[in-house]
Structure formats: structure tokens, C-alpha cells
Amino acid sequence: MPTKVQNESLIKLINIEKSYRQPNGQVITIMEQINLELRTGEIVALLGPSGSGKSTLMRIITGLVTPTQGQVLYRQEPMRGLNPGAAIVFQNSALYPWLTVLENVELGLKAIGEGPRSRKRKALRMIDIIGLDGFENAYPKELSGGMRQRVGFARALAVEPELLCMDEPFSALDVLTAENLRFELLDLWLEKKIPTQSILIVTHNIEEAVILADRIIVLGSNPGRVRADFPMTLPHYRDRKQAAFQAIVDRVYKILTNPDLDEPEEETPEPMSTGQTGSEPQTPKYQLLPHVRIGSIAGLLELLENRQEDLYRLGQELQLELDDILPIVEGAKLMQLVALNEGDIAVTALGQAFIAGDIDQRKLIIRQQLLNHIRLVQQIFAFLNAKQNSRIPESLVLDILERYFTPQEANRQLDTAIDWGRYGELFGYDEPAKEIFLETPVLDDPLALTTTEV
Numbered sequence: 378m379p380t381k382v383q384n385e386s387l388i389k390l391i392n393i394e395k396s397y398r399q400p401n402g403q404v405i406t407i408m409e410q411i412n413l414e415l416r417t418g419e420i421v422a423l424l425g426p427s428g429s430g431k432s433t434l435m436r437i438i439t440g441l442v443t444p445t446q447g448q449v450l451y452r453q454e455p456m457r458g459l460n461p462g463a464a465i466v467f468q469n470s471a472l473y474p475w476l477t478v479l480e481n482v483e484l485g486l487k488a489i490g491e492g493p494r495s496r497k498r499k500a501l502r503m504i505d506i507i508g509l510d511g512f513e514n515a516y517p518k519e520l521s522g523g524m525r526q527r528v529g530f531a532r533a534l535a536v537e538p539e540l541l542c543m544d545e546p547f548s549a550l551d552v553l554t555a556e557n558l559r560f561e562l563l564d565l566w567l568e569k570k571i572p573t574q575s576i577l578i579v580t581h582n583i584e585e586a587v588i589l590a591d592r593i594i595v596l597g598s599n600p601g602r603v604r605a606d607f608p609m610t611l612p613h614y615r616d617r618k619q620a621a622f623q624a625i626v627d628r629v630y631k632i633l634t635n636p637d638l639d640e641p642e643e644e645t646p647e648p649m650s651t652g653q654t655g656s657e658p659q660t661p662k663y664q665l666l667p668h669v670r671i672g673s674i675a676g677l678l679e680l681l682e683n684r685q686e687d688l689y690r691l692g693q694e695l696q697l698e699l700d701d702i703l704p705i706v707e708g709a710k711l712m713q714l715v716a717l718n719e720g721d722i723a724v725t726a727l728g729q730a731f732i733a734g735d736i737d738q739r740k741l742i743i744r745q746q747l748l749n750h751i752r753l754v755q756q757i758f759a760f761l762n763a764k765q766n767s768r769i770p771e772s773l774v775l776d777i778l779e780r781y782f783t784p785q786e787a788n789r790q791l792d793t794a795i796d797w798g799r800y801g802e803l804f805g806y807d808e809p810a811k812e813i814f815l816e817t818p819v820l821d822d823p824l825a826l827t828t829t830e831v
């Protein structure tokens with residue numbers, strides 16, 4: 378088994394940007410200025426909110442996606458096409474149902490041109506290492522979810538990749554199976570039973586990252602960028618109950634829940650021109666609304682009444698995943714109903730007034746906050762007031778949104794704005810006509826007649 382050489386550059390991303398051209402011709406940048414290096418001997422966890430570009434970044438590293446700008450170096454050389462040293466394990470290992478475990482594991486080896494005999498030998502060895510001994514001739518449907526995922530690992534590891542990329546590999550498994558598999562993978566890595574030189578894992582699970590990683594990278598969204606990149610010094614095996622473990626979990630939680638609080642990156646190379654398609658016009662940023670109902674925000678406020686709470690513990694208490702709780706907190710924060718301080722969340726005076734208020738008072742508060750702080754709502758409201766019949770087609774708003782977001786995201790933004798506007802009794806939605814209409818025209822409202830600049 379090859380020994381692991383520590384700290385050699387395996388992958389280097391220099392000023393990576395990825396943009397997609399939308400059907401309307403608009404170019405949307407989903408990530409920019411990504412600078413990072415993966416070195417041998419480390420497990421790196423990539424965390425970030427949904428849509429921050431974690432999977433895209435992993436695909437750029439493996440060569441499945443080409444960046445719009447910037448350079449990918451593999452072992453210090455520009456990478457062209459697929460990364461020769463990488464293999465990927467996905468959330469649901471896509472196994473061929475008509476092939477046995479052995480045949481599924483052999484597939485990756487076949488793809489890289491291994492002959493039948495060495496293919497079989499290597500596949501059997503990896504099946505053994507990964508704990509599937511005795512199941513070589515089973516078909517995927519005969520296996521549990523955890524065992525199928527093991528086959529996915531065996532298939533990826535059989536080709537002896539230098540870099541093992543895993544995109545939420547444990548998230549489809551039940552809690553116990555996931556925990557077992559995590560520690561088994563860690564055993565294989567620490568005991569050098571696999572020749573892998575570096576592991577990159579995309580995850581939504583902070584504790585999983587803290588259990589496994591030697592380094593944690595946090596991405597931010599809109600567009601995706603590196604917000605934090607720090608080493609983990611706790612020795613393996615880590616205990617979830619340890620104060621130091623909890624402190625790191627809190628730190629990551631704090632970064633994720635405070636979009637304004639960036640931690641310095643490890644290194645920031647100078648901008649570098651690559652001669653690629655760098656001439657796309659930059660799209661200015663637009664406030665991104667979290668997809669959350671006002672009811673959920675109200676629920677959070679009621680729960681927080683009169684207490685300052687650590688967000689991480691709150692998530693645990695509510696048994697909410699990070700991706701569920703973040704949009705609720707973000708929505709409440711955008712409307713200034715809560716304030717965040719060092720990972721703690723507290724209800725503001727306005728939030729307290731919301732909790733104490735009856736339904737009409739609550740609606741009034743939301744209405745005020747929407748008109749004061751939520752750009753899309755302000756814009757729709759201004760359009761409606763400028764129209765004589767107080768109605769606008771949704772396509773008018775979608776056209777604007779699609780200058781900044783994908784069509785799918787533009788629809789989600791509009792849905793959220795309509796939901797919030799409805800709660801604040803600012804406007805409603807006529808489904809058959811696909812039009813937004815003013816609830817009660819408020820012509821003396823100073824905001825009503827201002828058109829907001831896009």
C-alpha cells in the first residue's frame with residue numbers, strides 16, 4: 378500500500394468562477410473568486426447553505442464541470458478534462474440493478490482499462506476491505522441502503538483514487554448506519570488501508586464535518602465564495618461531547634448563520650488572467666429571500682421569547698437540520714425581528730412587539746418591515762401603485778428576477794415575496810390570471826409611488 382505523502386499540492390483552484398447563461402441570455406454567476414488548495418494527507422469538509430455551489434465545486438475539482446474563469450491545477454499542472462486521480466461517491470450510489478456487487482465494483486476498473494483478472498482481484502479486495510465479503514454475487518435489490526452505499530465506496534476506492542470526493546455520502550442513510558460507515562471510513566483512512574491521498578466531503582451536517590475533517594471550508598452563497606477555511610487540530614477519534622468539539626461546531630454554526638461575518642481564508646492568490654471567457658458582464662447582486670413562510674418565523678419568535686439562545690442548541694432542540702433552520706433565522710433577521718450575536722440569537726424589541734401583538738398588529742409589523750427592508754416586495758408594491766388598475770402580470774417581476782437568478786430560483790423568489798406580501802396584506806395573487814394585485818391601494822403611503830431602481 379503506498380504511504381501517504383503529507384502536504385503536497387494535489388488540487389489547486391485559482392480564481393475560479395462559474396457562470397451559467399440562462400435561456401433569456403442573461404449570465405448568472407453562481408460562484409466567484411474561489412481560491413483553494415487540497416493537499417495530500419488531509420480530509421477536507423466543504424460546508425455551506427443550499428445553493429452555495431458545493432456540488433458544483435466538487436464537480437469542477439473532478440473535471441465533470443469546467444469553470445467559466447480561473448484555473449484548476451492537478452499536481453501543479455493545468456488540468457484538462459476529467460481529473461485522472463479522482464473518484465466520486467454520491468448520496469445514492471447509482472448501482473446497476475442487473476449487475477452483481479462484484480460486477481458493479483469492477484465497472485470503475487473496467488473504465489480505466491484494467492484487464493479482467495486484475496479487475497476481479499482488485500474489486501474483490503476492496504469488497505473485502507469495505508466489509509461486503511460474502512455479498513460479491515448479491516444484486517443491489519438484495520442489499521440494505523447502507524450496504525448499497527458500501528458498494529458505492531468500494532467502486533470508487535477500487536480504482537485507488539488519489540482524491541476521494543464524496544457528495545453527501547451518508548445523508549440518505551439512517552443515523553446509526555451513517556455513524557458506523559463514517560467511522561469505518563475514518564478507520565480505513567487513518568490505518569492507511571486505502572491508498573487515497575486526500576478526501577473531500579461535501580456535507581450539510583456540521584458534526585459530520587467536525588468528526589471527519591482535518592480542515593473545514595465554509596462557502597457562502599449568492600454567489601458562492603469561500604467564507605472560512607480553517608484547520609482542525611483535535612486529534613482523532615473525536616468525541617461529540619467534548620467541549621472542544623462543541624466549540625468548533627458552534628464556530629461553524631456561527632459562520633453559517635452570520636452571512637456578514639467572514640473568517641479570513643488561509644491564502645488568497647493574486648488575481649490571475651487565464652485567457653478564458655473572462656468578458657462576461659458581471660451581474661450585480663440582488664437581495665436573496667430565504668424560502669420560508671411567515672408562520673415559521675412567527676413560530677421561531679414565540680419559541681425564543683424572553684431568552685437568548687445558542688443557535689446550534691436551538692436547532693438540536695427543535696430537531697431541525699441546519700438547512701431548515703437557516704432560512705427561518707435569515708427571514709427573521711432580514712425583517713429585523715431577531716438579532717444575531719456570536720452565534721446566539723435574540724428577539725429584538727420589534728420581535729417582542731410581534732410576539733405580544735394580535736394578528737392585526739403582527740400583520741402591521743410585517744407590512745412595515747417588508748416595505749422598509751425587502752427590496753422585491755418594495756418593487757412589486759411600487760409597480761402596483763404605479764398601475765391604474767393596480768394589477769401587474771407576474772411575468773413582469775419574473776423578467777426582472779431572471780436577470781439575477783435562474784428561472785427556477787426566480788420563481789421561488791416571487792413565490793416567497795407573494796407569500797410575505799399576502800401576510801402583510803400588501804398584495805395578493807390571482808392564480809388563473811397569473812397576476813399580482815394590490816390588496817388595498819394605499820396611495821398616501823410615501824413608498825407607494827416610488828419606483829425602486831433595479
Ligand SMILES: Nc1ncnc2c1ncn2[C@@H]1O[C@H](COP(=O)(O)OP(=O)(O)OP(=O)(O)O)[C@@H](O)[C@H]1O
Binds near residue numbers: 432434
Ligand atoms: N447546469 C446548471 N445551470 C444553471 N444553474 C445551475 C446549474 N447547476 C447548478 N446551478 C445553480 O448553481 C447553484 C449552486 O448549485 P450547487 O448544486 O452546486 O449548490 P449546492 O451548494 O451543492 O446545493 P445543495 O446543498 O442544495 O446541493 C444553484 O443555484 C443551482 O441552481
